[in-house]
Amino acid sequence: MLEKTTRVNYLFDFYQALLTPKQRSYMEMYYLEDYSLGEISELSQVSRQAVYDNIKRTEMMLETYEKKLHLYEKFQKRAALLEKLEQAAEATKTSNAILTMIEQLKELD
């Protein structure tokens, strides 16, 4: 069965602009609006198997884009660094620590 994971949701967020309208529509129904494969099949007037195959293929495409562009991976790294930076700024620690983190952040881009 398909797994409705956070990872897929993130990948969909980052790469949905590269999908076809039909791919986007199935993914939205399945992952965002929580329709079942059976319900999507009925609404779209195609077989349940066709919906399943389309979603599976789309998931593989998202993973392929991620392997090439690493947008989700970079996002996670940036988010982790920003979290640290924010904590440091909140505590108003030495500005050296802040600058070091900013440097790391820049290297991610």
Next chain:
Amino acid sequence: MLEKTTRVNYLFDFYQALLTPKQRSYMEMYYLEDYSLGEISELSQVSRQAVYDNIKRTEMMLETYEKKLHLYEKFQKRAALLEKLEQAAEATKTSNAILTMIEQLKELD
């Protein structure tokens, strides 16, 4: 004629993983190694026109990816903010200003 702009170089940086090996190769020769169309044509044993068309098409693809994913645009925004953030940290101004910029930075992701 083709223009060897900084913009194309940046777009190539961000999206080259989505190009075919041949597209990548022509772009590298033309934009990074500064070969002329004539030289690329000789090296690749294809017509000068074919090289030109391929590079032009690739440039259009890069712009299409940018319209969809905005990686270069986001990079520029992040870079500008990080510059400000760095200046503020260097001057060790109020930490409120720093936090505000960090918030903006997060919203870009």
